[in-house]
Amino acid sequence: MDKITSLRMENITKTFPGMKALDNVTIEVKEGEIFALVGENGAGKTTLMNVLMGLYQSDGGCIILNGQKVCFTSPNDSFGCGIGMVHQRYMLVPNLTVKENIALGLKKAWKKVKLDMDFVVSKIEEIGEKYDLVVDPDAYIWQLSVGEQQKVELVKTLCLGAKFLILDEPTSALTPQEIDELIQLLKTMNKKLPMIFISHKLKEVKELSHKLAILRHGKIVFCGDTNDYSSSDIAALMTGREVKMPENNEEKEFGDYALELKNVNVKSIRGFLALNDLNLKVRSGEIMGLAGVSGNGQLELAQIINGLRKIDGGEILFLNEHIENTSPIDIIQKGMGYIPEDRNTEGIVPSFSIKENLILKDIENEQFSNHTIINNKAINDNAEKLREQFDIRCVNTSLSAGALSGGNIQKVILAREIARKPKFLVAVYPTRGLDMGAAQFIHSKLLEMRKNGVGILLISEELDEIMNLSDNIAVIFKGHIQKVLPAKTATRREIGMLMAGVNND
Amino acid sequence: GSEESAAKEDDGVVKVALIVENTIDDKGWCQAMHDGILAAQERMPGEIEYSYSEKMKPVDAGSAARQYVADGYDIIIGHGAQYKNLILEMADEYPDVTFAFGTSAEVGPENVVTYMPESEETGYLSGIIAATISKVDVLGVVGPVDGGDAARYNRGFVLGAKSVKPDVEVMVAHTGSFSDYIKAGEVAQSQIKAGVDVLTGSSQQALGALRATADYPDEDIWWVGQDLAQLKMAEGQLKCVAASSYDYAPVIVSLVENVKNGVKGGYCVPMNFANGGFIFGFNEALSDLYGSDLEDAINAQISEFVNNPNSVDWKSVDYSQL
Amino acid sequence: MDFIVNILALGIPFSVALLLASIGEMFNQRSGIFNLGCEGIMAMGAFIGMLIPYSVGQGGATAEIYNFLGIIAGALVGALLGLVFGVVVITFKAKQGIAGIGMQLFCVGAAGTLFRHFVGGTQSIPGIGKFYIPLLSKIPILGQIFFSHNILVYIAFLFVPLSVYILFKTPWGLRVRAVGTYPRAADSLGINVNRVRFQALAVGGALAGLAGAYLSLCQAKMFSDEMIAGRGFIAVALVYFGHWDPIKIMWGALLFSLAQSFQLAVQGQGINFPYEFAVMLPYVLVILTLAFSRDKKKQEPAALGIAFDREKRT
Amino acid sequence: MTRQFKILYKTSIILIAVIATLLIGSVILVTIDADVFRTYLVILTEPLKNKIQLTEVIIRSIPLSVIALGITVAYRSGIINIGAEGQMAIGILTSTAAALAFYNVPRPLNIIIIVVCGAIGGGIWGFIPGILKAKLKVSELLSTVMLNYIAAQFYTFFLRGPMIDPAELTLGSGTPQSMRLEKTVWLDRLIRGTRLHTGIFLVFVLAIFIYILLWKTSFGYKLRAAGASEKAAKYGGIKVAFFVTVSMVISGAFAGIAGSVEILGVHHRAIEGITSGYGFSGLVVALFGGLHPAGIIPASFLFGLLLVGADMTQRIVGVPANMVQVLEGIIILVIVAAQQVLNDKYLMDKIWKKFHAEEAK
Ligand SMILES: Nc1ncnc2c1ncn2[C@@H]1O[C@H](COP(=O)(O)OP(=O)(O)OP(=O)(O)O)[C@@H](O)[C@H]1O
Ligand SMILES: Nc1ncnc2c1ncn2[C@@H]1O[C@H](COP(=O)(O)OP(=O)(O)OP(=O)(O)O)[C@@H](O)[C@H]1O
Ligand SMILES: [Mg+2]
């Protein structure tokens, strides 16, 4: 097959035990098209694409490629037809190198007794030239930032000879610059290949796609030309209601300094300074946005504030008390709240029930345990209260938290952290991968906390999020705060320059 | 397993049950008792019905013994001192049944028989042989655990060797296990490398050491065995100069007869050359190695033991002083 | 000097069974399967290994051929049992730890039962003798330490670089590493995760079987149902010692065996402390070495112990 | 999916499992010319036929369940403790030492002292792998295997040396075993003519204790969190290293208690071979029991049944003793496989769809 001129998924139905994930879904993608697929978390977008890749077997329906019915039972079949997919959760083996990851799928490199690595490298170079995508073939995946991994995923998919590209939320973890680059890249690539593009960010969808389908609860609720609809139309179609992202536009007095970092240095595992003479002060009631390209020390910063990592020099003051190199529990008890980057395994204990997760930090609290004996009633009541207050969607709070969708997991974490009435909150990528409804909810909660006088350090890669919510914006580069700007007057351009390490002062 | 004798259930038949920790064909401790019972069966045709249970951990032995009692067995032998408590307690509960265990020198209650192989005597003989045929005067002992039967045999060996050549060097090493054949082989190899030319060893693991000596078919490396069964093995034929065994047949015969006569126990049977508890044999195939001098010396020693049992002061041996 | 040479010359062959089984277990674990049944597979390998020369090839000029047939049969049975284990933990997705214990019981028991039935009590066999490498074995000291062993010793040590090569240079090794770390990624590239795991289990089982056959045919030259005596578990432990790296596993096996041969030599020299403390030495040494080694790089195959199911969410 | 289908599915899986067990076992049984049918009949029915055998089953399930409860604590904190055998051995040593040292203490106090000392001994032996894992990242799979061997050597050393029964020395039999414990500390027999002892009550007490500890206290909550997700626990301010160590201490202590109870209830002195096999069997029981006291108690009974029943086959049917292990192994393999299949909703769904599709046609 030289070219994919049309791909049609017809009446696809897929059930998982106890739920119907896809219900009679039909979509069609033509040559030269970028087809956008949008929908809330859990709508079934990824499931549909996995059916297309042959990873899931659908219960009903069929796939028609260039007018011919095909049957995919394994990704080998779909690769054979030239369909490639960049998965939502990157399918890269962390302890293999870039070229090994690519060789894993590149059957031509599988010589009898030896892997033909030269072939793999030349293939990587060929693709790199063709699409202007440069990756280091010898780097290990775990060494790469999320943005770089994203590129590797693309290169991998292209090396395997994709003539049709599926991109499942490729931008959710990228910085603004990276997103812009990727969109440009996809636009040029589209001249050669049709694509399906999944994203929660309607701006990207508008910019990139020709056609658009909206999935809700496993059904296509809308399908049409992207250009005919505005972002807010699409948002309304998607969620069934009007969505407006809240903004921080309320003047207020800040309190005293709640968190002060003075000349902090942290060595990374790989030897260099992950945090380099970092200074930062945040007041009560202030939202300090931390902008920066991922991998510039944001995670280390969040960890040291919460006692999860030792510092190698400097001081950290929390409400005028030293907290550097103390234990997490001391810091928690002093009133620190933390929304971690990895919500699935760090923010919750996946096998614990929702109600248990809601008291992860408060189990020793008299409210929930009396002389170490747990008070189940209090825990249940607490869970019911928070479930209602934070709109956590679950059958009941005794279910294990790991079974929740990403957005609901984030709500559980947020509910726990806010209910503890912290004096300060560190929020890391709080809306990564969440749909608009969920993001809106979380933003409004953060602003509510600000109103109540809680200082917030908001670490994010989304400039929009930072600019919408922050009072001040600090820009981090190579572990050092470049500059702190008032959010009112800051421009995207200026922040972008600082993030890239250009400092005019 | 059970080997029911041809005789039907009648007054003349005594039912004997054996409980062993290893297997009845281990060419060592357990097999000796098994063979003894079979021999007794032959000597008293139709009078003994016999069943055994193998691989009995202490707790399993309790179940098995109780089952045997329930099945009407007259004599239950727990072949190992680890069964002592079990036997004593059951003897208390079931006064009509005879229980036996060994090694033990204690005289137990009315219905308990103990037996005590004085294996330092066999060790002593092995020591004499080893020291006599050794060319380099360095001997090796491959011990399992330094306790019980093995402790006596090995110390008797040291004394026997010293009685022939007071300056002989004896290397003693223990594997720490009764059944780790491979480690016993490793010990033997290590000792042979260190210059030992005649070895001995006790418990079933010793077969591993015996096998290791056979790896030097053309060299003057020899073995003295603790069980006659070793002589019949291929490597025994090749390397085992002599061996002595426990002969339980007399013990069993007398036990059965006593039971028939209404004596349920209350005595201890020491086993030694004096009462025919031991048998000794040379390996004819290796007769070049030992002259009639040695045979005479051994015979003399045996008659010495017969006249003078319990004369080997095995407790005096301190391995660290060797 | 002799003392040290002897320790080395014995320690090296002692390490072979551990080395082979441990490398086999490393292949299992690299592919994501934790096989505690190693001990049992070794027992079966040892039994089948000795059964062939025992039953068909005793004595005669062709004995060597039957010995090698025995070794091959031991490895084949090991591979077969690895596949059986695969059916339990891959096809049926049973929990691996407990299934491994079941496997161990089954194999040790079956080896013992069949042995009792077909052979009887502890049985010795001629086994495989030493192979002195021409010229090299004549070198003073080194010849004795390195070049005067039976042929399987050399082969086992060749397995170390070979398995490094297989793991890191061949397509199959790449697949094994991928399915053990992130099976979903491998699956998304069209690699049949379960097939690769079956293959790895067959390889691991074959090496464990080979290790058993080494014990019965080369080291002990006999068989008894209790002869493996926990070596399979030590082999599993050594995989953790070596952090899934064949070379470090080799150092672990050597450390253990040299300590073993050292303590035996010391015991023979006469000790004035209880011998039990000498017997403990290898075990203590392995723990301490691992505890105080600098290298704590965690390379544990991330998917170790988790059955793969494409449709199931993890 | 209808309820009928679910029941049909489950029963057929169980049926297939039973048939598979019987078939695989009979392959070996036929090979060794044993009577297949009688062998199975004996295993399944003999132990239940009279009170002696039934109590023997319970006697085995006592140490099994105590060890399994301990293993559960470790497992819940993320550690696979395969060192119960060594921990039990050390527990036997310390409790015997205590029993011999405190012989003139009133009975209830004395028993408590002995059991506590057993717990301390086992606890120390559990503490070592715990602290090695928590502080030095030494895999417990390595350390516990090695410590089992080390414990075995300590065991013979003490029974042969410092703790040997003086009578063994004076009478010259020299068997490595301790003096017999005073009758005053023996646990009472519950049924005349059997060995069933009051240790059974301790099992229930400990099971309730573990249930409360793990599921009803904040300590247990934190311990389970540490095991379920180390990262999340650290994030939540839980000192994971502490819980890893403490849970291993508890786990070891339970194995030690199992040792004490065996001494006080069954053997009445420390002898060789008491521990053999309980470590692994305990792990199997813990996992069969779903790592929960409510499952462990029946699982330990079933496993005890299997041990006694399989052991009886050698006397009644005449199969070699090793066959016990073969049958145990097969049963474990089949049950774990079947357990997984029974609970596999995806598979059930798939089969349902297949049937359904056919019906639709
Ligand atoms: N393997 C699975 N087993 C069970 N349920 C599943 C599985 N995969 C997905 N689901 C469920 O199917 C529904 C659709 O999930 P899917 O991942 O396709 O959503 P999505 O639209 O991609 O969401 P997101 O925007 O969060 O990526 C969800 O309710 C999800 O919980
Ligand atoms: N080549 C380099 N020179 C100096 N510092 C570097 C270099 N590469 C990375 N760093 C710093 O090392 C730290 C650790 O990098 P790492 O890739 O672990 O980032 P991260 O915080 O995990 O972010 P992310 O997960 O978003 O990639 C970062 O703070 C980064 O600033
Ligand atoms: Mg998705």
Ligand SMILES: [Mg+2]
């Ligand atoms: Mg990173």
